[in-house]
Amino acid sequence: MARLNVNPTRMELRTLKNRLKTAVRGHKLLKDKADETVRQFMNYIRLNKQLREEIEGEVTDALRSFLMASAVNSPETIEEAVAMPARSVRLKSDVKNIMSVSVPSIEIEEGDATELYPYSFASVSSELDSSIAKLSELLVKLVRLAEVEKTCNMLADEIEKNRRRVNALEYVMIPDHEETIKYITMKLDENERANTIRLMKVKSMLAK
């Protein structure tokens, strides 16, 4: 490991020792943080996987029945039927803090519950009704998925960053400081001994 480029003085030694102490403490803290983040991440990713598995099947189903509906009716009718939605979706989006990572927390805001179907039942086939009913149920889940998946993305990113920090401290910063401290201590001791010897020499020369 590379030694830091510093002068071997007592003052440097003291600052380095302080810095090493901080680094060791930071390393421990970051390591604890990594453990906890991974634990949280595992919870979220399991939930994410489960939600995604459910959703992939259901969304495809709903969209298939929508396709069926568009096969039965003319495309113009379908487009006309859905062109003016009867209600609009609002979200309540906030930022949550998990292990000092800002993750989104999204909720569907229940608007005034108006009619779900924005068209008259006479004009289109029943496949469209079931498709839209399914999708509107799914929307809550989809929003939940969005929240969880985003959280997973961000936690994964944070874990990776954190691991870099931990490794940098553990394998570079701390060993470097330890080595430099050792070097300075040796150098100071050496100076001390040289001084003593010099004094002894001078004394013996004077005694002659």
Next chain:
Amino acid sequence: MPNNKIAVIGDKDSVLAFRALGVDVFDARTDEEAEDRLKKLAREYSVIFITEDIAERISDIVARYKTRPYPAVIPVPSAKGSTGYGMRGLSKDVEKAIGSDILFGDK
């Protein structure tokens, strides 16, 4: 700050159904169109669903929004069924965080 709305980007067959729910729907015929659309929507919407096949083709743009809390860009299957892109994204996350894929390893 996001405007608390949901957007869906995808091919016409897949996204039209979402319109009835009061979600803002944008169809994209080409990849360039989808890219431009996503870049524009990312400034306003808090959740953007994008069909898997398109998300896969413009994944470098999608990846850009991964580290920010908003918007959440989420791939969803299209009417043609799931391509597995969303699931692959999950296992990539696991790999990134833990170092090896322990959750999907059984497959």
